[in-house]
Amino acid sequence: MHVLFLAPEVWPFKRVGGLAEVAYDLPRALAALGHKVGVVTPKPRLSQEMEQGLERLDTVLEVPVSWKRHLAEVYRHQEPSGVEVYLIGHEHLFDREGLYGNAYGDYEDNAERFIFYSRACLELARTMDWRVDVFHANDWTTGLVPVYLRTLYAGDPCLKDAASLMTVHNLGNQGQFWHYDMPLTGLGWEYFVPEALEFYGQINFLKGGLVFADMISTVSHTYAQEILTPELGRGMEGVLMARRDRLAAVVNGIDYQVWNPADDYRLAANYDRHDPSPKARCRQELMGHYGLEDGGGRPLVAVVGRLEDRKGLDLITAGMERFFEVGLNLVVMGYGEDHYHVALGELAARHPGRLGLTIGFDIDLAHRIMAGVDMLLVPSRYEPCGIHQMQALRYGVVPVVRDTGGLADTVVDQRPGVEGTGFKFEPFTMEAMLQTLDRAKQAYDRPQEWRGLMQRAMAQDFSWQAVAPRYEEIYRKALELAGQRQRA
Structure with missing residues (x-):
């Protein structure tokens, strides 16, 4: 044709x-x-x-x-x-x-x-x-x-x-x-x-x-x-x-020739699902880039993409203080509505070492973020498909997403009796989001369970x-x- x-x-x-x-x-x-x-x-x-x-x-x-x-x-x-x-x-x-x-x-x-x-x-x-x-x-x-x-x-x-x-x-x-x-x-x-x-x-x-x-x-x-x-x-x-x-x-x-941690030249170390352990070096490099404190092994969570209401940025900015109470570090990269640029800038200034911020989109940095973080947060009001969660899965990053649209179709919720690839919540509320992040953090604190999550995530096929x-x-x-x- x-x-x-x-x-x-x-x-x-x-x-x-x-x-x-x-x-x-x-x-x-x-x-x-x-x-x-x-x-x-x-x-x-x-x-x-x-x-x-x-x-x-x-x-x-x-x-x-x-x-x-x-x-x-x-x-x-x-x-x-x-x-x-x-x-x-x-x-x-x-x-x-x-x-x-x-x-x-x-x-x-x-x-x-x-x-x-x-x-x-x-x-x-x-x-x-x-x-x-x-x-x-x-x-x-x-x-x-x-x-x-x-x-x-x-x-x-x-x-x-x-x-x-x-x-x-x-x-x-x-x-x-x-x-x-x-x-x-x-x-x-x-x-x-x-x-x-x-x-x-x-x-x-x-x-x-x-x-x-x-x-x-x-x-x-x-x-x-x-x-x-x-x-x-x-x-x-x-x-x-x-x-x-x-x-x-x-x-x-997504294009697995471009998004492939096994041969991605941008990364501090390459890895695959059979041996994801070199990902730790990518994590260390990313934390150094943003000047983040490890704090005894806090999970590192990324928010990547448009900074706007549809993507749930109101939940994220309003709940940021509680993110830190749960025991998480954050990296945010994206651009969108000006008031979110300002709010995130103020939060980054108040919490040095806990929040890394890039206003804008840098494709090389996007790869390094996916290789360096543990979780990707996508609390969208609605999401026709979404691409970042599929990129995250390929890089062994566990998505925490709202159960809507393409997020529902591409992420399997980890729960008793179900070996998932991430974590999902349905109500569009800060409480539901924070509870699910806490559920993900508990899994992160169990290394064997977390490794299984990572490897199942990396085994998914969302290729063109x-x-x-x-x-x-x-x-x-x-x-x-x-x-x-x-x-x-």
Whole structure:
């Protein structure tokens, strides 16, 4: 199959969250199965070194947005895997500090920016004369692509037989804009109705994708059930219930060539599940990096990722003093909401030797943290999939997670009669979190039990090689449904 994978962020060009890794890893796994895979992404502001690694094509796209026609440059990066990454260059719309916004909030022209990007993906396929089998759209920024395939581009010889898959990585972000932006889409007002793009008087890009896509997928089995409920459906539960026969679930994977403690060059020592003992050297190195006190063998707990309410940072910051009473040291690395940056900075200043803090994301340090800590804490309000807990498992780090979404699907709770890979709690409360951390600490104090936990964690297989065949099945189903639609 010829698959075009559409994502606004792709590692290493731009990273806001886990989608960037998915957009890098999944296409490579699909290419390894023999498919022709291209990735299309907006060209962000890049370093000079990254610019030099791009090939500028002679192709210039004319992308309609309302009455205007934007001219866009096309750049290509050839991966050794055979995947071709196409970056759509538009200085005015995408050469900016942030992808979605800056310190003052979302960009006011986001509707125009991502209408342009969605149409540019289709214009690229037309201009290059590709016969794409499946357009794999990801999240709201590409939600209009399935809409356009069924409307403005339905009669195009290159695109008329193409199928679409709409993958929801986070239903919390839907791309809602005021109705006066409707002319920018190029679609008639007949599509501003509840059966199409209209959502409580606004345009909803993701809703368009959910309504018009041939298949819909999300990134864990539990989350696929959760989004059918009013609690986590975010107003889309009715749309999803109506199309649940087309809703599939695939747990994300991680790249075990990149995330492998046995040959990770960033680590103070390499180790595997058969002999995890060298991990102690990685722990010592990390504690030295942050100036942490061992304190008689306190467990070292990491919090990695977005510092925001959804990730349960309110529980963490409010309960920090009690973390130390339980007998834990912490390492926090991430960025997000400013008030958490301030709160964590104040806590680190009050507790030197107990809390190590990095505001920002450093991929090399992320590897060293996973190798050096004992536990990973992920108390998310909701978590469509989550990647960090799978990375932790691979590095023999025991996850302590809330029992929701992909966390529920990837971590087995350690309890009497069940040999688990981590610890889970269900109520979103500080007490439940602290009780579960205490339960994990008790296991940590029993070395034989803890070693078994580590080794079972490291034996799990969440590789993209295990995941990619499931996407093959979904693509085939999408093509079958698209064919039925064409014949109807």
